[in-house]
Amino acid sequence: MNDIIEKTYFGILLEAPVWVTLTGVIIFILVLGYRGAALWLWSLFTLLLLWVLAAPIWLCVVALVILLIFNISFIRKNLVTSPLMNLADKIGFLPSISPTQKIALESGTTWIDGEFLTGKPDFKRIRNEKYALLSEKEKSFIDNQVDEVCAMQSDWELSQKKDLNAEVWEYLKKERFFGMVIPEKYGGHGFSAYGMNSVVTKLASRSVSMSVDVMVPNSLGPAELLLNYGTDEQKDYYLPRLAEGKEIPCFALTEPEAGSDAAGMQSDGEVFADDNGDLFIRLNWNKRYITLAAVSTLLGLAFDLKDPKNLLGKGQNPGITCGLIPTDLPGVRLGRRHNPLNTFFINSPTEGENVIVSVDQIIGGPEQAGKGWKMLMETLAGGRGIFLPAMNTGGAKLAARVTGNFCVVRQQFGLPIGRFEAIEELLSPIGSYAYALDAVSAFTCGGLDEGNKPAVISAIVKYNSSEINRQIVNNAMDILGGIGIILGPKNFMGNAHMAVPIGITVEGSNVVTRSLITFGQGLIRSHPYALEELTALEEKNITRFDKSFWSHMRMIVRNTFRASLLNMTRGYLSGPYNSPVANHYRKLNWASANFAFMSDLILGLLGGGLKKKEKLSGRYADIISWLYISSCVLRKYEADGFPKKDKIFVDWMMAHGLHKIQKSFEGIYRNIPVPVIGGFFKYPMYWWSRLNPLSPKPSDKLGHKVAKAMQFDKETRDKLSDGIFIPKNQEEQLYILEYAYKLSIESKSIYEKIREATKKGIVAKNRTKHLAEEAVEAGAISQDEYEHLKELEVWREKAMSVDDFDLTQLPVNVYAPQEKPANSKD
Numbered sequence: 001m002n003d004i005i006e007k008t009y010f011g012i013l014l015e016a017p018v019w020v021t022l023t024g025v026i027i028f029i030l031v032l033g034y035r036g037a038a039l040w041l042w043s044l045f046t047l048l049l050l051w052v053l054a055a056p057i058w059l060c061v062v063a064l065v066i067l068l069i070f071n072i073s074f075i076r077k078n079l080v081t082s083p084l085m086n087l088a089d090k091i092g093f094l095p096s097i098s099p100t101q102k103i104a105l106e107s108g109t110t111w112i113d114g115e116f117l118t119g120k121p122d123f124k125r126i127r128n129e130k131y132a133l134l135s136e137k138e139k140s141f142i143d144n145q146v147d148e149v150c151a152m153q154s155d156w157e158l159s160q161k162k163d164l165n166a167e168v169w170e171y172l173k174k175e176r177f178f179g180m181v182i183p184e185k186y187g188g189h190g191f192s193a194y195g196m197n198s199v200v201t202k203l204a205s206r207s208v209s210m211s212v213d214v215m216v217p218n219s220l221g222p223a224e225l226l227l228n229y230g231t232d233e234q235k236d237y238y239l240p241r242l243a244e245g246k247e248i249p250c251f252a253l254t255e256p257e258a259g260s261d262a263a264g265m266q267s268d269g270e271v272f273a274d275d276n277g278d279l280f281i282r283l284n285w286n287k288r289y290i291t292l293a294a295v296s297t298l299l300g301l302a303f304d305l306k307d308p309k310n311l312l313g314k315g316q317n318p319g320i321t322c323g324l325i326p327t328d329l330p331g332v333r334l335g336r337r338h339n340p341l342n343t344f345f346i347n348s349p350t351e352g353e354n355v356i357v358s359v360d361q362i363i364g365g366p367e368q369a370g371k372g373w374k375m376l377m378e379t380l381a382g383g384r385g386i387f388l389p390a391m392n393t394g395g396a397k398l399a400a401r402v403t404g405n406f407c408v409v410r411q412q413f414g415l416p417i418g419r420f421e422a423i424e425e426l427l428s429p430i431g432s433y434a435y436a437l438d439a440v441s442a443f444t445c446g447g448l449d450e451g452n453k454p455a456v457i458s459a460i461v462k463y464n465s466s467e468i469n470r471q472i473v474n475n476a477m478d479i480l481g482g483i484g485i486i487l488g489p490k491n492f493m494g495n496a497h498m499a500v501p502i503g504i505t506v507e508g509s510n511v512v513t514r515s516l517i518t519f520g521q522g523l524i525r526s527h528p529y530a531l532e533e534l535t536a537l538e539e540k541n542i543t544r545f546d547k548s549f550w551s552h553m554r555m556i557v558r559n560t561f562r563a564s565l566l567n568m569t570r571g572y573l574s575g576p577y578n579s580p581v582a583n584h585y586r587k588l589n590w591a592s593a594n595f596a597f598m599s600d601l602i603l604g605l606l607g608g609g610l611k612k613k614e615k616l617s618g619r620y621a622d623i624i625s626w627l628y629i630s631s632c633v634l635r636k637y638e639a640d641g642f643p644k645k646d647k648i649f650v651d652w653m654m655a656h657g658l659h660k661i662q663k664s665f666e667g668i669y670r671n672i673p674v675p676v677i678g679g680f681f682k683y684p685m686y687w688w689s690r691l692n693p694l695s696p697k698p699s700d701k702l703g704h705k706v707a708k709a710m711q712f713d714k715e716t717r718d719k720l721s722d723g724i725f726i727p728k729n730q731e732e733q734l735y736i737l738e739y740a741y742k743l744s745i746e747s748k749s750i751y752e753k754i755r756e757a758t759k760k761g762i763v764a765k766n767r768t769k770h771l772a773e774e775a776v777e778a779g780a781i782s783q784d785e786y787e788h789l790k791e792l793e794v795w796r797e798k799a800m801s802v803d804d805f806d807l808t809q810l811p812v813n814v815y816a817p818q819e820k821p822a823n824s825k826d
Contacts (some may be wrong), residue, residue: 488803
C-alpha cells in the first residue's frame with residue numbers, strides 16, 4: 001500500500017520540499033476560496049489534506065464528525081443554526097424594523113443593485129439588460145408637440161407671470177401632456193418610461209417650472225395609483241378625464257410634522273355609517289408642498305384611517321390609506337401658493353375640515369383600506385427613476401450646450417476663454433456628467449420598461465442626478481460669470497441655478513436618500529440574503545434561516561478571497577472581457593468585491609447599530625451609487641456601438657467614478673467604530689488602499705480633450721445636447737448665442753490668416769478692434785472675410801449683453817399684494 005501511495009501525486013507531494021507542498025496547498029485553497037466552493041468541497045479538501053499530512057486518526061475522526069454536522073442540514077439546524085438564531089434574537093443583532101420601514105423594504109423589486117452586493121456582479125447580464133430607445137410615436141411627439149409648447153412661453157415670461165399662459169394650459173390639455181402615463185385605451189398616450197423621461201428632459205431644458213407642471217400628473221399621483229391599484233369603475237371614470245385634462249390631479253402626502261417620517265402623519269379619516277347604513281369617511285388634513293394643489297380638481301390624499309366600529313372589517317386602525325377627493329367638496333381649502341425659490345410651478349398648501357366622501361373613494365375601494373403606504377412605496381420605487389432624473393438631465397444637457405458655445409464666443413485677453421486651463425477644469429465635468437446622466441436615464445428607464453420597480457436604484461438615480469446637476473450648474477455659473485447672475489430674458493441659467501435645491505429636497509431629501517434609503521435600507525433590501533435572514537428570524541423559521549445564513553457564509557468566504565486577490569492583482573484576475581473598455585470592467589469587479597466584503601463586515605460588526613451610523617452608511621451609499629453610474633456609462637457606450645469620439649467621456653467618467661469609490665473606501669477604513677478591527681483598517685488597510693488605489697482623478701490631458709470636443713466637435717456637441725429645446729426665435733438669447741457660436745467657428749480660418757500676417761509683420765501686433773481693418777487693408781484677408789468678422793462682432797456683442805431695467809420694470813416683489821394668477825382656485 002505504501003508503494004502505491006508513494007507513486008501517486010500525494011506521495012510525490014509528501015517527498016517534495018516543504019515550500020512546494022505549502023505552495024500547492026495555498027494555491028488550492030485560493031482557488032477554492034476565489035471560486036466560492038461549496039461546503040462539501042471544502043470538507044473533502046480538509047479530509048484529503050489531513051490524510052496527505054498523515055494526521056492522527058483521532059484528529060481525522062473529530063474533523064469528520066464536525067464536517068458531517070455542518071453538511072447534514074437536519075443535524076446542522078438543531079446543533080448549530082438554532083443556537084445562532086436564539087443568540088441573534090437575544091442580542092438584537094439584525095436591525096429592528098418598524099411597520100412602515102418593513103413595507104418600504106418589501107416594496108418594489110431588486111434589480112442589478114443586488115449584483116454589486118454579491119461581490120461578483122454578472123456583467124454579462126448587465127450588458128444585456130434593455131437599453132431604452134424611443135418609439136416613432138414618442139419621437140414625433142417630442143419633435144412636434146413638445147417643441148411647440150416650449151416655443152409658446154419662455155422661462156422668463158413664466159417667471160414674470162408666475163404661471164403658464166392660458167394658451168399653454170389649453171395646449172397641454174389638448175395634446176394630453178397630462179396623460180402620458182395613461183394607456184391609449186383610456187385616452188392617454190401610453191408612453192414608455194423613457195418616452196416620458198425624454199419629454200420632461202426637453203421641457204426642463206426650456207423651463208423647470210413647465211416641466212414640473214407636466215411631470216407631476218404623470219408621476220406619483222392619482223393616474224399611476226389608479227392604474228396599479230384602482231377598481232375597474234374608478235379607472236373607467238377617472239383615467240379618461242385625467243388624460244384629457246378634464247381633471248387636474250395632485251397628490252397630498254407631506255405635512256408639517258410628517259416629511260421623511262410617514263408614521264408622524266396627522267391627517268386622518270374616520271369611517272362612519274349614515275342612517276341608511278352606507279359607509280363614509282370624515283376627513284381632516286393639513287398638507288403642504290403639494291404641486292398643482294391650487295388648481296387641482298381631483299386631490300389624491302394620504303391619510304391615517306380610523307374605523308372605531310370596525311365597519312370595514314379591517315380592525316379599528318387600518319392605517320395609511322389613499323383616497324380620491326374631488327376638490328369642490330365642502331370643507332376643501334385650496335388656492336394659496338408657496339413660492340419655491342421663485343420657480344413658479346404651482347406648489348401649494350391644502351387643508352380639509354370635515355370633508356365627507358364615500359368609502360368607494362378609497363383608491364382600489366374599501367378592500368385597499370390601510371394599504372396606502374405600500375401603494376406609495378411601490379409607486380415611488382419606479383417614479384423616482386423617471387422624472388427627477390429627466391429634469392436633471394435636461395439641465396445638464398442645456399449647460400453642456402451653453403457653456404461649450406460660450407467658451408468659444410466669449411473672449412478675454414484676446415483669446416476664447418475655453419483656451420484657458422482654469423475654464424477647461426470647469427468645462428470637462430459638465431460634458432462628462434451630461435454624458436453620464438443621459439446614460440443613467442436610458443438604462444434605468446429600460447429596466448423600468450421591463451417591469452422592474454427597483455427601489456434602491458431609483459433612490460440612487462434621484463439622489464445622484466440632483467447632486468450631479470448641482471455641480472454642473474455651479475460650474476456653468478462660474479464659466480458664465482456676470483452673464484449668469486443678471487436675471488432677465490437674456491439669462492438662460494439663472495432660474496435653473498435657483499431651482500437646483502428643489503430637486504435636492506423633493507421626493508425624499510438627499511440627506512435621507514443617501515444615508516438611510518440607499519444603503520441603510522438598501523443593504524437589507526438588495527442583499528442576496530439579509531432580508532431573508534431578517535424575515536426568518538421574525539418568523540422563527542429555522543429552516544428558512546438555516547438555508548439563507550449558510551449561503552450567506554459561503555458568499556462571505558468567497559468575497560474575502562475574491563477581494564484579497566483582486567486587490568493584489570488590481571482586478572486582472574477577474575478575467576478577460578471582449579470589450580474596448582475591459583480595463584474598466586475589471587476595476588468595477590475589483591470595487592464590487594471590496595464593497596460586498598466591507599458591507600458584510602460592517603453588518604457583522606454593528607448589526608442593528610448600523611442604523612445609527614449615517615456617516616458610514618452615506619459612504620457605502622456613494623460606493624454603490626458610483627458602481628451603478630459607472631455601469632450605466634459602459635452600457636451606453638456599448639449600446640451606441642463603441643463610438644471613438646465618446647471614449648474620452650467614458651474614460652473621464654470611469655476615472656472620476658472609481659476615484660469617488662476609492663475616497664469612500666478610505667473614509668470607511670478610517671472610521672470603523674470597533675476596537676482592534678477598526679485599528680487594522682485605519683492603519684494598514686487604509687495605507688495599502690492609498691498605495692494601491694482604484695483610480696486617480698481624471699488627468700488634465702483627458703480633461704483637455706473633453707473640453708476641446710465640447711467646443712469644437714460638432715458631432716460630439718450635438719450628441720451631448722441631443723433632446724433639448726433650442727429656440728428658432730431670433731430674439732431669444734439662446735438662439736443669439738447659437739448663431740454667434742456658428743460665426744465664431746466659421747471665423748477660425750480667418751483669424752489664422754490674421755495671426756500669420758502678424759507673425760510676418762504684415763499687420764501690427766495688437767488687440768484692438770481695428771485689427772481686422774488693418775488686415776483687410778494689408779491684403780491679409782478678403783473683403784468678404786472682413787464683413788464676416790464684422791457680423792461676428794455684432795452677434796458676439798448681442799450674445800454677451802445682459803438685461804438692465806429702470807426701477808419700474810424690475811420684477812414685482814412676490815410678497816406684495818398683486819393680481820391673482822389666471823389659474824387661481826380662489
